[in-house]
Amino acid sequence: MGYIIQSINIENLERYGEIYAAAFSGEPWNDPWNVEDAIIHVRELLESKQSYGLECIEDGKVVGFILGTSMLFHYGRTFEINDLAVDPAYQRRGVAKLLMESCLADIKAQGMVGVHLITAVEGVLPEFYKRYGFKKENEVILMGMEL
DSSP: OOOEEEEOOGGGHHHHHHHHHHHHHSTTTOOOOOHHHHHHHHHHHHTSTTEEEEEEEETTEEEEEEEEEEEEETTEEEEEEEEEEEOGGGTTTTHHHHHHHHHHHHHHHTTOOEEEEOOOSSSHHHHHHHTTTOOOOSSOOOOOOOO
């Protein structure tokens, strides 16, 4: 059986949390996520009025998801990919590619004028995103502050 891409479903929230914690606790992020916090993270995004996401199913099991939110600017609505996570057991099998291609086609059809994301500076992720036309921004920077 092949992969099925469909709209994200809050009924699968716990599975998304499991996938997120496992994916982001590994390379390249190595963030110490626990499943409970990952579930809260995903729930908060899903509960946003402007959230949009897709899940990938294989043999009745969610193996990955992409999730983000849109925001209106003076030049049109843009989409921010907040999370693209694939169960480590299913990585390097085309799941992220299917999710990304489906998401980009959908948000374009919805009339979005742009899409952006934040990713690691080095490693395989920048190269993955470049394949879909993403490029490093020169006009903006990400700034942060710890409290």
